[in-house]
Amino acid sequence: KAGVTQTPRYLIKTRGQQVTLSCSPISGHRSVSWYQQTPGQGLQFLFEYFSETQRNKGNFPGRFSGRQFSNSRSEMNVSTLELGDSALYLCASSPAQGGLSTEAFFGQGTRLTVV
Amino acid sequence: DQQVKQNSPSLSVQEGRISILNCDYTNSMFDYFLWYKKYPAEGPTFLISISSIKDKNEDGRFTVFLNKSAKHLSLHIVPSQPGDSAVYFCAASLMNRDDKIIFGKGTRLHILP
Numbered sequence: 001k002a003g004v005t006q007t008p009r010y011l012i013k014t015r016g017q018q019v020t021l022s023c024s025p026i027s028g029h030r031s032v033s034w035y036q037q038t039p040g041q042g043l044q045f046l047f048e049y050f051s052e053t054q055r056n057k058g059n060f061p062g063r064f065s066g067r068q069f070s071n072s073r074s075e076m077n078v079s080t081l082e083l084g085d086s087a088l089y090l091c092a093s094s095p096a097q098g099g100l101s102t103e104a105f106f107g108q109g110t111r112l113t114v115v
Numbered sequence: 116d117q118q119v120k121q122n123s124p125s126l127s128v129q130e131g132r133i134s135i136l137n138c139d140y141t142n143s144m145f146d147y148f149l150w151y152k153k154y155p156a157e158g159p160t161f162l163i164s165i166s167s168i169k170d171k172n173e174d175g176r177f178t179v180f181l182n183k184s185a186k187h188l189s190l191h192i193v194p195s196q197p198g199d200s201a202v203y204f205c206a207a208s209l210m211n212r213d214d215k216i217i218f219g220k221g222t223r224l225h226i227l228p
Contacts, residue, residue, distance in 0.1 A: 004158070006158075035218075039220075040220075041220070042204065042218050042219055042220035042221055043159070043204055043206075043218035043221075044218070045216055045217075090158050090159070092158075104161070105158075105160075105161075106151075106158030106159045106160065107158050108156065108157055108158050109158055
């Protein structure tokens with residue numbers, strides 16, 4: 001079956017702009033989690049969506065938001081971009097809530113560069 | 116304050132030898148630990164996990180050891196193969212609580228020919 005698809009793969013934005021990233025989970029998976037990966041901080045949890053509801057949220061400012069649609073696809077939005085938002089954004093798909101504890105599948109990520 | 120620490124940013128091991136990747140954690144409430152492997156331009160892939168009721172879990176060439184008293188876990192790869200060259204992330208969590216999953220910063224493993 002098809003894996004987790006994230007689009008776009010690469011993105012360059014300027015400070016102050018906003019950006020929307022997309023994640024299509026594995027068919028049948030209802031949980032989508034988002035992570036930010038930077039060299040300095042490693043992988044950090046952003047939020048998890050399950051059945052269109054945000055179930056858990058990490059320690060990120062309100063500029064980071066997301067949503068999940070009825071087909072389980074998820075989008076992540078970052079408003080008022082800052083240079084420090086430059087990172088690889090990964091989404092993980094899982095059949096159940098509490099995804100990473102049950103071994104989720106990651107997408108290839110979206111590399112965001114803020115200039 | 117880092118709750119999950121991988122103190123070695125990189126490690127080089129001869130092909131065929133044992134690779135040992137280490138991870139320390141500070142929160143004694145963590146009860147589930149995972150290792151992920153990441154190749155460049157790909158997302159992390161799940162490798163192996165262990166719950167706090169065990170001290171060892173084995174899957175083929177990969178074995179994870181957990182020392183709860185020392186708050187330390189390690190991943191052993193035996194024998195190391197060229198395809199094992201990747202970044203390895205250790206993660207700790209409370210079971211079924213994604214908001215409590217904390218990752219280490221990763222260790223880059225180089226397998227030398």
